[in-house]
Amino acid sequence: MPAQRTTPTPRVMGRLRLASQGLLGNGHPTVPDAVRWMTAMQAQDLGSALWAVGQRVPGMAASGVRAALDAGTVVRSWPMRGTLHLLAPADLRWILGITSERLMKMMAARHRELSITSDDISHCRDIAFKTTEVLRAEGRPGATREQLFRAFEEAGQLTKAQRGIHLLGSLCQRAWLVQGPMAGTNGKVGVQQLFVPFDEWIQDSRELGREEGIAELLFRYVRSHGPATVKDFSWWSQVPLAEARKALVEVQDRLVELKFGGGSYWLSPETAALLDDGVPGSRSFLALPGFDEFLLGYQDRNLVLAPEFAELVVPGKNGVFKRIMVSGGEVVGTWARTVSGKTVGVAPEPFAGQLAPAAERSFLAEGRAYLKFMAG
Structure with a gap:
């Protein structure tokens, strides 16, 4: 007899989304594959973005995602909603062509408050190009935000009161700059990226x-x-x-x-x-990062997150999403990274009571995977 068609419920809809996003053991072989499949992945918080990719590329380590950023096979920029995302490099220019004009209009009032004109943005473009050229001659692949801000200030462009970040964002919105390789210091992995000229870093753009x-x-x-x-x-x-x-x-x-x-x-x-x-994942349990596309990527999140728990994920509706636990397609709590001395761990924060024993075991396994990923 043919299999009976599964009746959609909120949890089933959530599991379908998990499957679409490559989160049910059906992930992707490489970091660029995963990012291109998702088209754009929220990446305002870099650590969260690394784990979001790691959850979709089995066996990956954080160093592998950083390596993709260093190699330019994945890029991080502001393609939409005024927030950072990970994208395939070939996709960034044409997406900006769709989204940047509207975003710049939305930012016009704020730019007037900051006394930012189109001439100021063009001036800062020239400063940024000159600064990265000088740094490249010194053997450095790009400029940090602080180096660019210092160059802006020396040229008479104020950077206080968020003026600098708005100028920098405008240069990226116009596809003049893009974030490139990670900024390392004394052999250590940095937590920010260097800014480089867009056309030098991304030489193959779709139109x-x-x-x-x-x-x-x-x-x-x-x-x-x-x-x-x-x-x-x-x-x-x-x-x-x-x-x-x-x-x-x-x-x-x-x-x-x-x-x-x-x-x-x-x-x-x-x-x-x-x-x-048969929709898989009824017994799945995931410890997803804050800002993960599974929750953030939709206007209406009530399918997977009961409205009464929404403020436990985004306290005070401040726009900062906590890490989430997802059981069988439903958000059932948040989780936190803990530090005690030199020991780093994870702790569950379920919405209701305690996790059941099986869920507790699954969470601990996810926690171990997360700590191994971030250390790798």
């Missing part, structure tokens, strides 16, 4: 027109994040909803529509097939 690019961005978002709604995509990408809906018409023949909770969710045919074959 897509706006309509074609939005359609591709939507298709790839649904493929890696589905089931998701067109409103989820519009929030995630900051593409206006009218354009997102128009793009959906172009790609919906390659996607599957799933009706749930009175709305239309979209997912790839491969993910939709799991409803017939």
Whole structure:
């Protein structure tokens, strides 16, 4: 007899998302593969971003993700929502072509407050190019943020009160600068990246027109994040909803529509097939980083996170997402990194009571994997 089709529930929808994102043992062989599949991964907090990639590339260590940043096979920049993401280098320019104009308009009032003009941004571009050229002649591959800020100040461009970071972000939004290799100090791995000229670091960029690019961005978002709604995509990408809906018409023949909770969710045919074959992950347990795409990558997070627990993940709605524990497709708590003397560990913070014994064992296994990953 044919297998009975799985009835969608919030937990099933969550597990479908885990499968789409490569989090159910179906990850990717390399860091660039994982990042390109996700299209853009939230990376404001670098340590969280490293573990987010590590969860999607079995056997990877943090040093391997850093190596991809050093080699330029993965880049980190501000493609949308004014926050840092990891992307495939070939994707950054065309995505900026879709998103940067709207973001710059949104930042216009703040730039007026900071007395930032288009001439100031062009001036800082010239300063940044000259600074990186001098550093390169000295054998250094790029400039730190502090070096650029110092050069800006020496040229009369103030950097106080966030003016410097807005200038720097504007240079990246215009594809003049991009973050390149990690900044090491005295043989130690640094915690920031060097800034380098965009065209020198990324020499192979795809070129897509706006309509074609939005359609591709939507298709790839649904493929890696589905089931998701067109409103989820519009929030995630900051593409206006009218354009997102128009793009959906172009790609919906390659996607599957799933009706749930009175709305239309979209997912790839491969993910939709799991409803017939049996959706995996009912006993899965993951310790995901803060800001992970599993939770952050959607406008509506109620499918996987009960609304009454939302402020335990984002205290005070301050925009800072805590690390999350995900059991069977549902967020069941947060977790923390602990330090006692020279000993580093992890501690679960379940929403309700204590973890069941099996979940406790799974969490401890995840914790060991996390500590091994970060040390590697």
